[in-house]
Amino acid sequence: MTTSSLKLKDLVNKDIRLAPGHRMCQGCGAAIVVKMALLAIDKPVVACSPTGCLEVTTCISDSTAWKIPWIHSAFENAAVTLAGVETMYRALKKRGKISQDMTFVVFAGDGGTYDIGLQSLSGVMERGHDLLYICYDNGAYMNTGTQRSGATPFGASTTTSPAGSAVPGKLQLRKDIVKIMAAHNIPYVAQASPSHHLDLMRKVQKAVSISGPKFINILSPCHRGWRSKADDAITISKLAVNTCFWPLYEIENGKMKLTHVPKEKLPVADFLKPQGRFAHLFRPDNAWMLEDAQRQIDAEWAALQATQACEASGN
Amino acid sequence: MKTRIITKSTCKPVISEPGNSAVYKTGAWRSLKPVFEAAHCSSCLLCWLYCPDMSVIVHDGKMEGFDLDYCKGCGICALECPGKKGEKAITMVKEDIL
Numbered sequence: 001m002t003t004s005s006l007k008l009k010d011l012v013n014k015d016i017r018l019a020p021g022h023r024m025c026q027g028c029g030a031a032i033v034v035k036m037a038l039l040a041i042d043k044p045v046v047a048c049s050p051t052g053c054l055e056v057t058t059c060i061s062d063s064t065a066w067k068i069p070w071i072h073s074a075f076e077n078a079a080v081t082l083a084g085v086e087t088m089y090r091a092l093k094k095r096g097k098i099s100q101d102m103t104f105v106v107f108a109g110d111g112g113t114y115d116i117g118l119q120s121l122s123g124v125m126e127r128g129h130d131l132l133y134i135c136y137d138n139g140a141y142m143n144t145g146t147q148r149s150g151a152t153p154f155g156a157s158t159t160t161s162p163a164g165s166a167v168p169g170k171l172q173l174r175k176d177i178v179k180i181m182a183a184h185n186i187p188y189v190a191q192a193s194p195s196h197h198l199d200l201m202r203k204v205q206k207a208v209s210i211s212g213p214k215f216i217n218i219l220s221p222c223h224r225g226w227r228s229k230a231d232d233a234i235t236i237s238k239l240a241v242n243t244c245f246w247p248l249y250e251i252e253n254g255k256m257k258l259t260h261v262p263k264e265k266l267p268v269a270d271f272l273k274p275q276g277r278f279a280h281l282f283r284p285d286n287a288w289m290l291e292d293a294q295r296q297i298d299a300e301w302a303a304l305q306a307t308q309a310c311e312a313s314g315n
Numbered sequence: 316m317k318t319r320i321i322t323k324s325t326c327k328p329v330i331s332e333p334g335n336s337a338v339y340k341t342g343a344w345r346s347l348k349p350v351f352e353a354a355h356c357s358s359c360l361l362c363w364l365y366c367p368d369m370s371v372i373v374h375d376g377k378m379e380g381f382d383l384d385y386c387k388g389c390g391i392c393a394l395e396c397p398g399k400k401g402e403k404a405i406t407m408v409k410e411d412i413l
Binding site: 008009011012016018019020021022023024025026027028029031032035036058059060062063064065066067068194197230231232233234235 | 330332333334335336337338339340341344345359360361363364365367368369370373376382384385387388389390391393394395407
């Protein structure tokens with residue numbers, strides 16, 4: 001199968017299927033993620049989003065930022081809504097009423113993916129619908145004011161896990177949604193970051209070329225919730241990758257492959273330091289949390305490397 | 316059974332005009348404004364790719380400035396601009412409100 005060029009000088013000639021005038025915050029990571037994903041796809045796209053930042057900011061009253069057919073579904077059922085559309089498309093195609101090839105993509109936040117939409121997402125993956133589910137993961141319910149979610153990292157201060165005298169931020173670990181999806185034995189699962197745009201767009205391009213259910217988890221910096229600077233979405237996501245907080249890898253037909261290995265693995269403190277939600281981790285009495293966070297990341301990184309080494313040796 | 320296609324008349328909450336959010340000019344949110352200096356531009360186009368508001372104008376593969384109707388002034392373009400010979404092609408300056 002031929003894939004079109006992902007070089008920026010070629011991509012600039014493409015129409016960006018997300019219009020300006022959307023009300024996402026300045027410097028929003030989700031807008032960048034959606035833009036990159038849509039640029040990587042050539043075919044007509046039908047999309048669906050559950051409730052979330054992306055949904056409330058791209059579709060307000062009678063205005064929409066989407067230049068593609070897009071459906072807002074409820075918080076818990078974006079995956080299954082689009083699965084219904086995909087099923088109807090297949091039925092109409094079979095009857096010769098549609099001839100065009102189309103791609104179906106869900107753009108959902110971490111709340112609608114890790115927590116509220118997990119059951120419908122799981123069902124869609126199990127039933128093998130031909131769609132790509134993209135989770136833009138900003139690590140909390142940012143739309144409603146930064147409540148903790150299943151994706152909130154250990155130690156983060158949110159409005160429902162506020163760092164204070166009672167708790168030092170969120171004490172639980174994030175769910176490993178990529179592994180949860182991989183456990184559905186679907187053909188393609190990946191994790192990407194907008195700082196590594198070529199890697200991100202290659203993954204989206206590869207995903208849409210495969211038939212069956214696909215899942216990509218993409219880091220989406222949110223400076224309002226992360227309490228960082230408005231201009232650091234790309235810088236901070238680069239740090240997430242280079243500290244191995246956000247490893248870039250894909251699992252294709254059960255085979256895991258790291259798609260980017262940092263030249264020098266930085267300490268996780270480099271990623272946490274610019275974010276106000278982790279400020280309390282740098283107090284001497286919370287030093288154990290910083291050590292714990294580093295230990296978790298080292299363990300996950302070592303496990304990923306071991307899996308890759310094991311698969312490379314054919315065991 | 317006959318398939319019924321959902322149309323504007325059968326399902327009310329439908330917006331039939333794609334991308335009509337563009338009538339809303341988000342540029343009014345801005346407190347910092349990006350300023351472009353073509354002499355320092357290496358045409359890497361990263362600003363075009365990273366801009367969350369589709370506000371970087373590119374013609375014939377060259378960055379030509381900003382669409383200030385929509386630019387919210389986040390400054391990602393300025394921070395990520397590699398520039399040329401140590402000089403950035405994009406800098407953020409305070410917006411003149413009055």
